[in-house]
Amino acid sequence: MDKIPKKFILFLSIIFLTLVITFLFSFKYVEKYSKLNIYQSFKNLDLKTHQNKKISSLNLKGSSVFLFFGFTNCPEVCPTTLSILQNLINKENRNNKPIKIIFVTLDPNRDDVDTLNDYLSSFDKFVIGITGNIKELTKLAKYWNVYWEKIPYDQNDYNINHTATVFMINENGDFSGTIAWGENENSQRLKIRSLIGKIN
Secondary structure, eight states: OOOOOHHHHHHHHHHHHHHHHHHHHHHHHHHHHHTOBHHHHHTTOOEEETTSOBGGGOOOTTOEEEEEEEOTTOSSHHHHHHHHHHHHHHHHOTTOOOEEEEEEESOTTTOOHHHHHHHGGGSOTTEEEEEEOHHHHHHHHHHTTOOEEEEESSSSOEEEEEOOOEEEEOTTSBEEEEEOTTOOHHHHHHHHHHHHHTOO
16 A cells, blocks of 8 residues: 655645634634623713713613724725615514614714714614724724724814724624625625514
8 A cells, every 4th residue: 555645745734724623713712702792882881862861871781782983084895784784674674673783983083972862863763973182092993903003184074094894793782694795685684683683
């Protein structure tokens, strides 16, 4: 019987090692994100809604929540994400189950309570804006592993690059998945349907 070439054995070993590393990374990723909880992320934070109410007064109990970070001067990603998400929820939520979209600004210098209120006036009432002190917003963004950076245009204007992920949160406040920017609409529908279908 011919001996198995050493190169072939090495090749199989590399594949096996790659699979093991991928599995361990995936496990750690799932473990890390599965512990995220919206109630814990809001705990002890001094932030306000677009209606000038403290976030501690938000009643999210029993609601599916779609959490998104952005800013009102965002030219495309933020308004598009909110519009598509709202429209899909209205189509899929035929039994009027409790749902909230929470839009957290990463630009509190421009997005105060009044600005957020004006911005969200064209959206449904289940869309809630959150603003406040940059330090408090930073704590919330870091909890959800949201990245952002300010990109100056000139001395008086700037843009913000940011994570464009929508975090899906179940009725217990626990992280339940994500919707990516530009994700296929049918995929978004299935995810939304799956999340709101879990509510009794």
